[in-house]
Amino acid sequence: MPGLIGLRQTQRQLFRLTVLCAILQVLLLRYVGIFSGPQLPTMPSEQSAQEVAYSLLAGQGLVLKSVDVLQTLWAGYGEICRITATPNVSPNSSGTTSRTGSTAASSASTPQEVQSYILKLITPPPAKANNEGHTRKILSYQVEQYFYTTLAPQLPPHIPVAKHIASIHEPRPDGGVSMAMIISDLRQTYPVAGEKRDVLNQIQVHAALDWLSSFHGFWWPRIPTLNRSQLVRPPLQEVNTDGQDARHKSVWLNGGYTYLATRRTEYANLAADHESEWWPLTDWEKDEFSVAELVASVLEPKQEGWGPIEGYTTLIHGDVKSENLFTSKSGEEVVFYDFQYVGLGLGVCDLAKFFTCSVPLEMIVDDRPVPWELAMQDGEKELLERYWVRLKKESGMEYDWAIFVNHWEMALVDWLRFQASWGFWGNTEWLEARVRFILKNEKWKDAVTGNAMTAGLWGKKQLP
Ligand SMILES: Nc1ncnc2c1ncn2[C@@H]1O[C@H](COP(=O)(O)OP(=O)(O)O)[C@@H](O)[C@H]1O
Ligand SMILES: [Mg+2]
Incomplete structure (x- = not known):
C-alpha cells in the first residue's frame, strides 16, 4: 500500500523535524536566546554561566551582554567568567526581579554604560564523605560568599575589595550545593x-x-x-x-x-x-x-x-x-x-x-x-x-x-x-x-x- 507507506514516511520526517526544532530551541535558549528570552527558572544544577549571569543580573536591573570564561576552578568545580552588562531600560523592567538567594543594592543598578563584572560559578560534584580536600573547597566557597556579602561591605574605602553584586546559594537534589556570585571587576581600577x-x-x-x-x-x-x-x-x-x-x-x-x-x-x-x-x-x-x-x-x-x-x-x-x-x-x-x-x-x-x-x-x-x-x-x-x-x-x-x-x-x-x-x-x-x-x-x-x-x-x- 504505497499511499500508507508514503504517509508513514511523512510522519517520520515530521517527527525528525520536531526533534530537530526542539534541539535548536534549546541551543538557541542557551547561547542566544538568553539575551531576550523569558525569565529562567531558579538555579537548577546544570545551568550554564550565561543562564546564571543573565538571571542574577536581571535581579539587579541589568542585561547581560557578554560572557568570557577566565578559568575553570580547582578540580573542575566551576568557572570564573568576566561578564559585561548594561542597565535594562525596557519599560516593564523594574530592576527588582525576585531571585532566590541574596542580592545587594549597589551601584550595579545605576551605571549608564557597559560595565564588567566577575562571575564565580560553583557547581561541584556530589559530596564525597570524609574527603577532606573536597570538603575544604566547598566550605571555602561558602566562606568567600559570606565574606563578600556580610564582611566586605563593612570595610572602609582605604581597604578596597571587590563589591558584591548578587549571589545564589542553593542545595541540589543530589545533596550538593550550587553557588554563584557576581562581584565587581577589579581590573577596571587596578589593571x-x-x-x-x-x-x-x-x-x-x-x-x-x-x-x-x-x-x-x-x-x-x-x-x-x-x-x-x-x-x-x-x-x-x-x-x-x-x-x-x-x-x-x-x-x-x-x-x-x-x-x-x-x-x-x-x-x-x-x-x-x-x-x-x-x-x-x-x-x-x-x-x-x-x-x-x-x-x-x-x-x-x-x-x-x-x-x-x-x-x-x-x-x-x-x-x-x-x-x-x-x-x-x-x-x-x-x-x-x-x-x-x-x-x-x-x-x-x-x-x-x-x-x-x-x-x-x-x-x-x-x-x-x-x-x-x-x-x-x-x-x-x-x-x-x-x-x-x-x-x-x-x-x-x-x-x-x-x-x-x-x-x-x-x-x-x-x-x-x-x-x-x-x-x-x-x-x-x-x-x-x-x-x-x-x-x-x-x-x-x-x-x-x-x-x-x-x-x-x-x-x-x-x-x-
Ligand atoms: N573581582 C575580580 N576582578 C577581576 N578579576 C578577578 C576578580 N576575582 C577573581 N578574578 C580573576 O579570576 C581569577 C581566579 O579568581 P580567584 O578568586 O583567585 O579563584 P581561585 O580559587 O581559582 O584562585 C583571578 O586570578 C583573577 O584573574
Ligand atoms: Mg586565586
Missing part, C-alpha cells in the same frame, strides 16, 4: 595583575603590606563581637561533609588552609619520612608533643575559652600571594581578592606566606648565597616594622615588638611545617635558614612550650 611570584617590585610589596596591616588592623578590635559558634571549623570537624551546615555560618575559625588540624595526613607523612631534614619537627619535644604541635596549638584560635594569642587574633586573608592581588599602574594601590580562606588568626600568618611566596628575595636577605642559618636581616626587619607600625595605628591596639617577633617566628615555623610536608616553593632557602636559626634558640622553645601549656594542650586528647 596590573600580581601574577606569578617574584615579580612584585618594592612599591607593590609595600602597598600589599599596607593593605594587609590595614585589613588586619581593622578587624582586630572587632573580633570580640564575632559569634564564635558560627565560625567554620576545620573541614573534617564540620558535621555535614557536603558543607551544607555552613550555610548559616561565617568565616573559618582558623583562617588559611595550611594549619595543622587540616593537614594531619601530610604531617603523618612527614613524621614517617626519617630522611627529611625536617622530620625532627614531628619528633617528641616535650612529653608526647612535637615542636610542630606545640606551635600549632599556640597559633590555633579557640572556639571557646582563652588561648595565648587571644588578645592578638584578627581576621586574616588566608591565601596571601601575588597571584591574588591587583595593583594600580603605579603599584601604589593594591587590592586583594580570593577570600576563600579568610578566618581568625594572627596577621603574621598571612605575612609568612607572603614573604616566602611573593616578596623578592633581595628585599629580605643581605647576602647571597643565603647562609645555612639566618637571623632576621635588615630588609626583613624593615618590612615587618612597616607592617607593625601601621597595624597598631589602624587598630588602635598595643603590640609589643618582642611579642610580635615571637608570633612571627612561630608563624614561620608553622608555615615551614606545611611546606616540608607538602613541598617547598618560593624563597625556600630563606625560610629554611630562618627556621634553623629559630629552632636553635632554646629560650624560644621554652616560651612556646609555656604558651602551649596555657593553651591547654596538656590533657587534650584531640591534638590540633
Whole structure:
C-alpha cells in the first residue's frame, strides 16, 4: 500500500523535524536566546554561566551582554567568567526581579554604560564523605560568599575589595550545593595583575603590606563581637561533609588552609619520612608533643575559652600571594581578592606566606648565597616594622615588638611545617635558614612550650 507507506514516511520526517526544532530551541535558549528570552527558572544544577549571569543580573536591573570564561576552578568545580552588562531600560523592567538567594543594592543598578563584572560559578560534584580536600573547597566557597556579602561591605574605602553584586546559594537534589556570585571587576581600577611570584617590585610589596596591616588592623578590635559558634571549623570537624551546615555560618575559625588540624595526613607523612631534614619537627619535644604541635596549638584560635594569642587574633586573608592581588599602574594601590580562606588568626600568618611566596628575595636577605642559618636581616626587619607600625595605628591596639617577633617566628615555623610536608616553593632557602636559626634558640622553645601549656594542650586528647 504505497499511499500508507508514503504517509508513514511523512510522519517520520515530521517527527525528525520536531526533534530537530526542539534541539535548536534549546541551543538557541542557551547561547542566544538568553539575551531576550523569558525569565529562567531558579538555579537548577546544570545551568550554564550565561543562564546564571543573565538571571542574577536581571535581579539587579541589568542585561547581560557578554560572557568570557577566565578559568575553570580547582578540580573542575566551576568557572570564573568576566561578564559585561548594561542597565535594562525596557519599560516593564523594574530592576527588582525576585531571585532566590541574596542580592545587594549597589551601584550595579545605576551605571549608564557597559560595565564588567566577575562571575564565580560553583557547581561541584556530589559530596564525597570524609574527603577532606573536597570538603575544604566547598566550605571555602561558602566562606568567600559570606565574606563578600556580610564582611566586605563593612570595610572602609582605604581597604578596597571587590563589591558584591548578587549571589545564589542553593542545595541540589543530589545533596550538593550550587553557588554563584557576581562581584565587581577589579581590573577596571587596578589593571596590573600580581601574577606569578617574584615579580612584585618594592612599591607593590609595600602597598600589599599596607593593605594587609590595614585589613588586619581593622578587624582586630572587632573580633570580640564575632559569634564564635558560627565560625567554620576545620573541614573534617564540620558535621555535614557536603558543607551544607555552613550555610548559616561565617568565616573559618582558623583562617588559611595550611594549619595543622587540616593537614594531619601530610604531617603523618612527614613524621614517617626519617630522611627529611625536617622530620625532627614531628619528633617528641616535650612529653608526647612535637615542636610542630606545640606551635600549632599556640597559633590555633579557640572556639571557646582563652588561648595565648587571644588578645592578638584578627581576621586574616588566608591565601596571601601575588597571584591574588591587583595593583594600580603605579603599584601604589593594591587590592586583594580570593577570600576563600579568610578566618581568625594572627596577621603574621598571612605575612609568612607572603614573604616566602611573593616578596623578592633581595628585599629580605643581605647576602647571597643565603647562609645555612639566618637571623632576621635588615630588609626583613624593615618590612615587618612597616607592617607593625601601621597595624597598631589602624587598630588602635598595643603590640609589643618582642611579642610580635615571637608570633612571627612561630608563624614561620608553622608555615615551614606545611611546606616540608607538602613541598617547598618560593624563597625556600630563606625560610629554611630562618627556621634553623629559630629552632636553635632554646629560650624560644621554652616560651612556646609555656604558651602551649596555657593553651591547654596538656590533657587534650584531640591534638590540633
Ligand atoms: N573581582 C575580580 N576582578 C577581576 N578579576 C578577578 C576578580 N576575582 C577573581 N578574578 C580573576 O579570576 C581569577 C581566579 O579568581 P580567584 O578568586 O583567585 O579563584 P581561585 O580559587 O581559582 O584562585 C583571578 O586570578 C583573577 O584573574
Ligand atoms: Mg586565586
